[in-house]
Amino acid sequence: MKSEIDYCNNALCTAFVTDDLINLSPTAYNATLYYEDARFSARVSAAYRDGYLQNVPGRNGNFVEGKQETLNVDAAASLKIRDNVTLTFEGLNLTDEVNHQWVGDGARESTSVYHHTGRQYYFGVRYTF
Secondary structure, three states: OOOOEEEOOOOOOEEEEEOOOOOOOOOOOEEEEEEEEOOEEEEEEEEOOOOOOEOOOOOOOOOOOEEEEEEEEEEEEEEEEEOEEEEEEEEEEEEEEEEOOOOOOOOOEEEEEOOOOHHHOEEEEEOOO
């Protein structure tokens, strides 16, 4: 996907700057593989997103603000061990992606936000009656 727009470059909109549409990644992919039967179910999902602009013009005198590309992989599984008892597992952010946002001018990208939450694993037991 490619799209550009004219953004106001000052409070009165007397000057404009043309750049990519904000929050629009040029390329994005999603895929899910799954299996399910009466006792067992499992799925793995992946989502890729190109880097994209978040603000044009950027705040504090920066030309633009953006976010770097990401590839997130999640997985889940469940196993029914009795008619009313199911074991569950869920893994989030298995690729250990970070939220990396930047400010810059096209030639320079300086980090403005860097959040690292890490991988998350959840185990559980579901009981129905």
